[in-house]
Amino acid sequence: MKGFIVKDLLIVKENLKASLIILGVYLLLFIGNPSNLSFLPPFMSFYLMLSTFSYDELNKWESYAFSFPDGRRNIVLSKYISTFILTLISYSLIFILSIGLSLYLHNLNLGEMFITFLANMASIIFLLSIIYPIIFKFGIEKARIAILGLIVGFVLIVTFFGKLLSEDALIKIFNSALYVLPFVIIITLILSYLLSLKIMTKKEL
Amino acid sequence: MENILEVKNLNKKYPAFALKDVSINLPKGVIMGFIGENGSGKTTTIKAILNIIKDYNGQIKLFGKSNTEEVVKEDIGIVLDDMFFSEILLIKDIDLIMKGIFKNWDREMFFQYLDKFNLNKGQKIKTLSKGMKKKLEIITAISHHPKLLILDEPTSGLDPVARNEVMELFQSFIQNEECSIFFSTHITTDLEHIADYITFISNGEIVLSKTKDEIMDNYGIVKCSEKDFNKFQKEDYLKCRKNKYDYDVLVENRKEFKKKYKELVIDKITLEDLMVLMIKGE
Numbered sequence: 001m002k003g004f005i006v007k008d009l010l011i012v013k014e015n016l017k018a019s020l021i022i023l024g025v026y027l028l029l030f031i032g033n034p035s036n037l038s039f040l041p042p043f044m045s046f047y048l049m050l051s052t053f054s055y056d057e058l059n060k061w062e063s064y065a066f067s068f069p070d071g072r073r074n075i076v077l078s079k080y081i082s083t084f085i086l087t088l089i090s091y092s093l094i095f096i097l098s099i100g101l102s103l104y105l106h107n108l109n110l111g112e113m114f115i116t117f118l119a120n121m122a123s124i125i126f127l128l129s130i131i132y133p134i135i136f137k138f139g140i141e142k143a144r145i146a147i148l149g150l151i152v153g154f155v156l157i158v159t160f161f162g163k164l165l166s167e168d169a170l171i172k173i174f175n176s177a178l179y180v181l182p183f184v185i186i187i188t189l190i191l192s193y194l195l196s197l198k199i200m201t202k203k204e205l
Numbered sequence: 206m207e208n209i210l211e212v213k214n215l216n217k218k219y220p221a222f223a224l225k226d227v228s229i230n231l232p233k234g235v236i237m238g239f240i241g242e243n244g245s246g247k248t249t250t251i252k253a254i255l256n257i258i259k260d261y262n263g264q265i266k267l268f269g270k271s272n273t274e275e276v277v278k279e280d281i282g283i284v285l286d287d288m289f290f291s292e293i294l295l296i297k298d299i300d301l302i303m304k305g306i307f308k309n310w311d312r313e314m315f316f317q318y319l320d321k322f323n324l325n326k327g328q329k330i331k332t333l334s335k336g337m338k339k340k341l342e343i344i345t346a347i348s349h350h351p352k353l354l355i356l357d358e359p360t361s362g363l364d365p366v367a368r369n370e371v372m373e374l375f376q377s378f379i380q381n382e383e384c385s386i387f388f389s390t391h392i393t394t395d396l397e398h399i400a401d402y403i404t405f406i407s408n409g410e411i412v413l414s415k416t417k418d419e420i421m422d423n424y425g426i427v428k429c430s431e432k433d434f435n436k437f438q439k440e441d442y443l444k445c446r447k448n449k450y451d452y453d454v455l456v457e458n459r460k461e462f463k464k465k466y467k468e469l470v471i472d473k474i475t476l477e478d479l480m481v482l483m484i485k486g487e
Contacts, residue, residue, distance in 0.1 A: 003305025007290070010301065014293045055291035064288040067255040067355075068306050069278040204258045 004065070004078030005085070011052045012086060019047070037098045038116050041090035042124040049083050049128070050147070053140040063205045072203070076136065076196045080189070083128060091121055119174070122185050127154060129185075129192035136199045207233045208266075209353050209385040215253055215263035224249055224409045227263070231353075231385055231402070238396035238417070239389040240476065241406035242484055247389040248286065250406065251357050254387075255283065268352065279308060282351035284342045286358045292331035296324055299345055307349035315348040322374065336367025340374060347378050354378075354386045360395050368395065375399060393476035403476065407484055424474040425459035426482070428452070433469060441465065444486025455482040 016023075026040060056062060065071045095117055102108035130150060135143045162170065210231035217224040224246050231237050241247050252258045254265055256272050265272040268280060290299060296319065304310040319326055322340050324333075333341065339359060346354060354375075360368045372395060375386065379399075390396065396403065396417070403420055405413040413420075427442075434445065434452040441462060444455040455478075456462045459471050 001305070003302045003307075006305050007294075007298075007302045010294055010298045011291055052291075055293060059291050060285075060288040061291060063252075063257050064283070064285060064290075066257045067278060067281065067283050067285075070275045071278070074306075202259070204260060205252070 001070070001074040001078055001081075004074045005082050007061075008049075008052045008078060008082035009085065011055050012048045012082075015048055015051050015055075037094050037101070038113075038120045041087065041094045041117075042120060044090040045083060045087040045124055046128070049079070049086060050135075050140065052079075052082070053135055057140050060205075062203075066205065072200045073197060076193065076200050079132060079196075080193055087121065087124065091117060115174075115178075118178075122181050123154070125185050126188055127151065129188045132192055133195040133199060136196045136203070207269075209233050209268060210254065210387060211264075211266040212250070212254065213264040213266075215250065215261060215265065217249060217253060217258065217261040219249075222246070222249075222409060224253070224261070227406070227409070227411055229404055229411070229414065231387055233385055234383050235401040236379070236386040236388060236399055237402040237404055238393075238400035238476075239387060239404050239406065240391065240393055240396065240480060241389075242391060242480070245406045246409040247391075247406060248357055249409075251285070251355060251387075251389060254355065255281070279349075280352040282346035282349065282354045284339070284346050284354075284356045284359045286361065289338070289342055289345075290330060292329070294330055295326070296328050296330060296341060297326040299341075303345065303349065309349045311348050311350060314350075315344060318344040318348065318374075322370070334367075336363050336370065339363060339367065339371055343371060343374050352384055354384060354388075356386065356388045358390055359388070360390060360392050368392070372399065391480075393480055397476055405480065405483060412483055420476075420479065421473060423458050423460075424479060425456045425462065425471040426474050426478050427454040427456060427462070427466075427469055427471050429454060429469055433466075436466075444482045446482055446486045453478070453482060453486075455479065455486060 023040070023044075026043070027037075062075060065075055068074070095113075098113060098117075099108065099110070102113070127150060131143070131147050134146050137143075138146075165173070208230050210229065212227055212229040215224055215227040222244070227246070227250055229237075229239075229250075239247055239250070249258065253261050253263075254267070254272060267277040270277050290302070294302075300310075300312050300315055303315075304312060316326065319341075322344065324337060324341055324344070330338065330341070343356075343359060346356075360371055363371065376399065378384070379386070388396070388400070400417050403413070403415060403417050404411060429452050431447075431452065434454065437445075437454070442454045442456050446453045455474070456471060459473075463469075463471055
């Protein structure tokens with residue numbers, strides 16, 4: 001399985017070189033307000049991981065990898081682990097960068113920043129958990145519309161509740177959800193993996 | 206002789222196409238050419254062997270074990286048509302990836318072959334020509350010392366020079382290892398030099414599976430006029446084809462035929478003529 005993860009991370013590395021300009025522009029735009037930097041890691045995990053699916057599909061990697069030992073299981077497991085590694089790296093990097101910037105700008109609020117990052121990371125893991133089985137089932141090209149729909153829906157729901165409830169109420173909900181959230185995310189993730197595995201075990205190419 | 210690959214009564218139905226009772230036996234240490242026209246079922250058969258398609262009837266065994274057992278895949282090297290690593294990767298990345306996939310991955314051998322065939326390990330896969338890429342795919346397939354190589358159209362789309370180099374690569378591999386090769390192609394001339402067995406599939410059915418020598422020593426082709434052709438009885442030949450001015454007639458036993466029709470010239474068959482007559486002939 002290690003080989004499968006290495007393959008994804010190598011694609012990410014190559015693709016990252018091509019995305020450096022976008023990243024640079026983003027950094028420049030939001031450098032004044034470090035808490036906005038928390039949007040960078042999800043962009044990186046999301047965009048870069050989805051691009052590994054695109055490259056796989058372009059060169060029919062799945063058919064090729066099906067004939068490797070434990071190919072079907074490893075394709076699925078490696079995507080989840082690669083995503084985890086990439087998410088962890090990107091969040092850690094940007095978190096450290098944010099702390100540094102905040103210290104420099106004298107507006108460090110570590111608690112708030114930590115919660116923003118955590119909520120943000122939970123959202124991205126939740127979204128990817130829903131998206132991965134769809135991609136494994138239909139392929140990235142066909143899954144794109146579903147992905148777009150999901151993201152728009154997710155943002156709309158969050159915005160709707162944001163408008164509907166007062167800030168105090170939101171913070172209250174969020175604080176109480178904080179303890180449940182990790183479990184919800186972990187269960188969603190496990191269910192997502194099992195579903196993806198089932199899809200892949202049956203898949204014919 | 207021990208069989209490396211056994212396919213027994215493989216059936217698979219698609220809306221517009223079906224594999225019908227495909228059976229193949231590939232003994233240890235031999236090269237089998239799997240020939241047939243485009244769309245005859247070669248790739249589908251290979252996909253079933255490799256468990257890329259699953260919903261079929263029949264039994265497939267590799268090294269005496271079911272093809273659904275993951276462990277058998279350690280000993281198979283594959284070259285599939287148009288299926289490979291992502292093209293933005295570098296050639297040397299393949300080594301990093303494959304050593305995490307196959308227990309027997311031999312990086313020294315991989316890099317040696319790259320040097321031998323002038324492939325630059327720092328190059329991106331997408332910058333390679335079709336022939337170079339095919340060579341890379343084959344080098345990748347043999348670098349974990351597989352006992353069975355399964356190749357789907359490894360020479361299609363290549364110019365004669367690249368094809369020649371690819372065949373050389375097989376031959377250098379066969380010399381070093383005791384290994385079987387299952388080789389699908391519609392370019393039959395490739396097989397005339399290296400194959401021991403020929404299995405011929407047409408429209409989803411195996412129509413012929415024999416040793417190459419058996420075919421080359423016995424089968425023949427007669428080019429004759431309509432007048433001569435009318436003298437033949439149905440049991441004298443396998444297939445015939447009417448051309449503009451003459452007839453091509455496929456004969457299963459050259460010597461017997463020659464005894465009966467001494468005045469006619471009968472030539473050895475080429476695999477290409479065999480394929481055309483088996484498909485187009487009546």
